[in-house]
Amino acid sequence: MTPTVYVHIPFCETKCPYCDFNSFAVQGRDVDGYLAALSEELDRRPPPPDPPTLFIGGGTPTVPRPEQIDRYLGDLLRRLRPDPAREFTVEANPGSLTAEKVAVLAAHGVNRVSLGAQSFLDRHLKTLGRVHSAAQIEEAFRLVRDGGIDNVNLDLIFAVPGLDLRDWLYTLDCAVALQPEHLSCYALIFEPGTEFHARRQRGLMHALDEEDELRMFRFTERRLRHAGWQRYEISAFARPGKHCRHNLGYWRNEPYAGYGAGAFSYLDGERCGNERHLERYARAVHERGDAFVSHERLEGSRAAAETIFLGLRTRYGVRLDSVGERHGIDAQREFAPVVTRLREQGLLRRGEPLRMTRRGWRVADTVSSAFL
């Protein structure tokens, strides 16, 4: 199976206090130096020429200047065969996206933009430390549409401290009014290592009540289903035919080739992680031709468990016989005790394919760890 391709651009305008991605405020960073290292990595570890999908994530890939965006997209595409039909996504943020940058994306065949909207209420954007306003989300959305890119995702965050159900439904309604093709709705997580996590440890910030969070989760599906979006993964909602093919590849545990600082690759049954630190990444690529700092071979039951819990995140679920065939084990026998237990707990449905119940989706981490 041909791997999909992911490229990581780690620069943002500022670092959001809840974010644990490998991303850095761009001020004072050597963007050109990073892009040169990225280009060298693509040279020395060439991507497959015909990847089914391309995804440029970050960070905020549209924070660099237009000529820098033009350079890294050109560097990537020079190594691939042209295919305008393939899904080609770039992440962007309101505030820093301009008509000129959208034109650069479109000129390189980008056909999907994922916008970090997060909330349509300015006071929640402020709580989240975002540097854009609600009005700028709509401006960015129009820029993308006017630039001829007709497949747009909006990322939204719920369970933000100070956000009640009415606020969240307001944000959902504003998003629906824009009619994007795709919506990703995430609950805020206090990830260790983030400023939010530290504030919570010091008692300066409190997570939303679990019941309130579950209510928002439930209402999200109801509201979006009525408006014509189908939930096809825990956090992902699509209009008919507008599922994110790239992310579906991850959830099917299919291979991917990742480039850039902190990017992961999953190739020939091995998961490898790149160095996260920007200068060390550039040095490693220059000295060795790759920047891998971790290697993990996934085979047999371990690989099967991953395929199962990733597949369970989606509404399609997984077939244990196909999982077993793919990973060379008797998955039905091996996972029978855990499947029985999760069914008794009401977290998995009966029958095949194996699928989570709504309750299971809400505690997906518990289900995952049961398989691992």
Ligand code: SF4
């Ligand atoms: S813009 Fe996105 S990637 Fe950048 S710091 Fe904020 S949440 Fe993280």
